[in-house]
Amino acid sequence: MLSSGLVAGCLAFGGSANAAISFTFDYSNNTPGAGFLDATYGTDRQNALTAAGNAFSSLFGQYFTNTGNIVLAVSSSDDPNSSTLASAGSAGQWDGVSQGFTYQEVVREKLVTGVDLNDGAADGTVDVNWGQPWHLDLSSDAPYGxxxxxxxxFHEFTHAIGFSSSIGQNGEPAFGAGNLAWSEYDRFLGNKNGTMMINPDYTLNQAAWEAASVGGASPAEGMFFYGANAMAANGGQAVGLYSPTVWSDGSSVSHLDTDNPALEAMMMTHAGPDGPSPRVFSAVEVGILTDLGYTAVTPVPEPETYAMMLAGLGLVGWQVRRRRAA
Incomplete structure (x- = not known):
């Protein structure tokens, strides 16, 4: 149940406590009286986002040693007819020349290398659709409905820290055709046969992309993640990614395969059901983040022993990924 409260119109930032990652939330672009600045519910919504930042920081810090303060520009919508629950992403930069896995995600770069590419500006974005019914109590599971x-x-924060492809539906990189700068996540994309999407000369294997990106459910078809740590946590097998036969913008390839029963209960699937939902990473998800360059506190454990419980850069772009209602 949301309690009533008033939010000061001048309120612009809310921060999380000191942790492996700390968050600063910038509400300055919110419409006064709406969303996170709603006169009745705004305080509760901001408090929930701050609590989520603190809890995610603790979760991340159990498994990784990387630290940094991440500034996220916060926005919201109020659309009960939209299936999108929330979205988030990192700003991205490219030097306009270098080819390879040189699409620099500002959030990931700050956490992995300590370099702030945005010079204090917002590192990424997070948006919440308040048109859907939410459970805001961290101390209890969400009831059905x-x-x-x-x-x-947590799912959206994980996108912002790098769990996201930069490749568009047509196979183009984020900065357009011919600009061969791909994200670190893209390095590990391949099809069921182990054919990688990015060729040794950093061009896209267009035929393989066109087939796998809309290939259908794994483990038989679709796109897969071939990072060594993720595969070790997945019994030596590549990890299936969401590859519906009709491309879903903001969802395809950048999520675990919701349609694979072995993966559907994990946090980084493309759709979240109502009711109790995971607030933890699986071993596979920790493995993927390790492959993306995060420094693990200890080697990624095997699934059967794993338990994680939560008590001059010139061109700029954005990669935003969405979570949808199941």
Whole structure:
């Protein structure tokens, strides 16, 4: 149940406590009286986002040693007819020349290398659709009929820290045709036969992309993640990614395969059900983040022993990924 409260119109930032990652939330672009600045619910919504930042920081810090303060520009919508629950992403930069896995995600770069490419500006974005019914209590599971705010926001934070492809539906990189700068995540994309999407000369294997990106459910078809740590956590097998036969913008390839029963209960699937939802990473998800360059506190454990519980850069772009209602 949301309690009533008033939010000061001048409120612009809310921060999380000191942790492996800390978050600064910038509400300055919100419409006064709406969303996170709603006169009745705004305080509760901001408090929930701050609590989510603190809890995600603790979760991340159990498994990785990387630190940094991440500034996220916060926005919201109020659309009960939209299936999108929330979205988030990192700003991205490219030097306009270098080819390879040189699409620099500002959030990931700050956490992995300590370099702030944005010079203090917002590192990324997060948006919440308040038109859907939310459960905002961190101390309890969401009841059926409500979506778990914390599972969803953890999912979005994970996109912002690098769990996201930069490749568009037509196979173009983020900065357009011919600009062969791909994200670190793209390095590990391949089809069921082990054919990688990015060729040794950093061009895209267009035929393989066109087939796998809309290939259908794994493990038989679709796109896969071939990072060594993720595969070790997945019994030596590549990890299936969401590859519906009709491309879903913001969802395809940048999520675990919701249609694979072995993966559907994990936090980084493309759709979240109402009711209780995971607020933890699986071993596979920790493996993927390790492959993306995060420094693990200890080697990624095998699944059967794994338990994680939560008590001059010239061109700029954005990669935003969405979570949808199941």
């Amino acid at each position: 409500l979506y778990d705010f914390y599972s969803t926001v």
